[in-house]
Ligand code: AHG
Ligand code: MN
């Protein structure tokens with residue numbers, strides 16, 4: 066499909082042969098609309114009164130920002146009455162959100178991170194929304210357990226990046242396409258067809274402030290990266306850390322790189338299996354990265370193969386250019 070097609074035109078062409086295309090096409094339109102509304106709020110920032118803390122914590126004990134709560138509400142508002150969803154689950158809700166009785170229930174489940182990179186909101190840094198769509202093939206209303214599907218069962222995954230331009234990037238399981246928001250038309254327009262992650266890279270992304278807590282394979286890998294040309298890997302590396310997974314993964318989809326949020330000793334002491342959440346961060350980003358030719362792994366197994374046991378389950382994350390992700394996986398194997 067050509068540069069310049071609208072999201073709607075792209076979906077009509079790409080979904081022509083898919084079963085239930087109308088419902089999924091409609092759902093993606095609803096998601097796009099929510100992202101446009103959020104993009105507008107993010108851009109207006111203080112003028113829209115959306116900066117600062119909400120004054121409460123989410124189920125994971127993290128302080129919620131006003132925009133975390135607003136973004137969650139915008140998504141519910143624009144999707145609950147459309148008849149396309151059977152239920153929603155998000156970072157900001159303890160349990161799933163059932164579609165209210167008065168509305169028709171659809172066949173899809175939407176799992177999402179309403180606002181990713183919350184610490185960037187108040188400093189005008191990049192943020193995003195991450196979403197994952199799975200099917201609910203039962204007549205009964207879903208329960209939390211129905212959301213616990215593997216990453217391979219996702220029918221669609223994507224994110225919207227709120228940065229100098231807002232971009233919607235998505236996969237329907239057949240490659241990755243990126244759309245830029247044309248603010249003059251309030252419409253997403255195809256600008257990045259067939260996004261792909263180069264197999265090799267010399268750019269890594271990790272929060273190095275936690276290096277004292279890293280486990281041996283990650284400590285060794287980063288030491289080898291910073292050793293540069295004369296080190297064991299034999300190339301000079303560059304480092305970038307956006308503070309928002311959407312910002313980091315977007316850069317990797319544009320020019321390659323490896324993104325790491327590994328399990329560390331401090332998390333183990335706190336009884337946590339990682340920081341990032343499987344269902345609404347690692348799985349959708351993992352599907353995008355794999356669909357773009359990259360690799361998404363925990364160090365021990367491919368992210369998309371994990372059978373979830375909890376809505377807010379955390380996992381270690383290594384994803385991006387194949388050659389480097391494979392190298393870190395090999396370092397893990399060498400240490401076991
Ligand atoms: P969220 O704002 O949705 O809680 O996610 C933040 C995540 C992710 O976007 C980012 O990569 C990471 O947390 C940043 O964590 P640190 O502050 O520990 O670097
Ligand atoms: Mn997040």
Ligand code: MN
Pocket residue numbers: 133156178179180181182183
């Ligand atoms: Mn979030």
